[in-house]
Structure formats: structure tokens, C-alpha cells
Amino acid sequence: MLNFNDVEPDKGLEPLELIPANTVARVTLKIEEGQIEIPEFGQGNFFRASATTKAKWLPIEFTITSGKHKGRKLWHKLFVDGDKIAEGGMPQAKQIGLRTMRSILESARQIRTDDMSPEANAKRQINSIEDLNGMNLCIRIGIEKGTNGYGDKNSLIAPLTPGQTDYILSDLPNEPQVQQVQQPTSNPTPDWAKQ
Numbered sequence: 001m002l003n004f005n006d007v008e009p010d011k012g013l014e015p016l017e018l019i020p021a022n023t024v025a026r027v028t029l030k031i032e033e034g035q036i037e038i039p040e041f042g043q044g045n046f047f048r049a050s051a052t053t054k055a056k057w058l059p060i061e062f063t064i065t066s067g068k069h070k071g072r073k074l075w076h077k078l079f080v081d082g083d084k085i086a087e088g089g090m091p092q093a094k095q096i097g098l099r100t101m102r103s104i105l106e107s108a109r110q111i112r113t114d115d116m117s118p119e120a121n122a123k124r125q126i127n128s129i130e131d132l133n134g135m136n137l138c139i140r141i142g143i144e145k146g147t148n149g150y151g152d153k154n155s156l157i158a159p160l161t162p163g164q165t166d167y168i169l170s171d172l173p174n175e176p177q178v179q180q181v182q183q184p185t186s187n188p189t190p191d192w193a194k195q
Helices: 092-108 118-123
Strands: 023-031 056-064 073-081 136-144 153-160
Touching (some): 073 092, 092 136, 092 153
Antiparallel strands (some): 023 136, 056 073, 136 153
16 A cells, blocks of 8 residues: 655646747757657657648657756647648648758758758758757747647747857757857748747
């Protein structure tokens, strides 16, 4: 028999304050457990699917690796399928998801978006979606409005890549560094990220 009479009652946790919108941080990416395999992204059940739509997504957890918010986590659904079809016949969700995956690779592997050298092109290739697991990258954090009785929560606005304003170099030991080149750029938030 387990006796919990001498265990102090749980008083509950104080809710954490949201990380301010537009905070830039280095994070480690972790792929959460999925239920289905999508062969074009490699072997393994990494993805989840909606029961009512064509939506399929990669569930991701980001953990902040340094600074004031070190250890804090946020979650993101990286969509790779959906009902809305874009020009060219590809689901719009997949187009956005593929662009986000490219930005994750460029951020983690410190590749400028305009670098089309053979070395940069090789770094943009992975064997499987599982290769994203454990990558350390730079992201901009936003706040997503709560729905259906849930409170607001932090969310990914976008991965940042070298050459973009506010990009932070890696904070992990033994990770190669590149010189940060600051260029005046405007980084308007795309319409899909404002939701």
C-alpha cells in the first residue's frame, strides 16, 4: 500500500510570464513523438495528423539555451500538408513548412540565405527529418493568442539566419562560429506568421 498522508499537498505552480514578443534567442530543437511516417521525409513516425483535415505536422519543442530565459520551452507545429492548395499544386502548408525547414538548417549551420556555394548547398541537405533533432539555432519568439479557453502562449515567429538583423551566433561550446555581418535589412513579418 502506498501512503500519501505524510506528503505535503501540492500548492500549484505560479504561471510563468510570457517571453516578450520579438525576443531573439538561441534554442535547441527537439522533435517530439509522432504517430505517422511520411516517407519523403525519412523513415520513422515523426509526424502527427488531423482526424478531420489533411493537415499533417512535425511537432517540435524548442528549449532556450542561454540568457534570461534559459531553460524555457516553446512548442511549434511545422506543417507539411493541408487542405489549401497553392499555385503549382502543392499544399500551402507544405510550402511554408519547407521554407521553415530551410531556415532552420541555415540558422543552425550558419549559412547565409544568399550563399549558393557548393559548400552551402551541401549543408542544406539532410538524410532525414530526424537530422533536425538536436540542432541549435536562432529564433524570433512571438505570442500566440489563446483560443477555446486556453491562455496566450509563446510561439515561433521565424528562425533567423546569418546576415539578418538580430541573428545570434551559437552559444554552444565547440560549435564553429562565423563572423556576423550586419546589413540594414527590413524583416517584415510574413502574413502567415501574424496569426
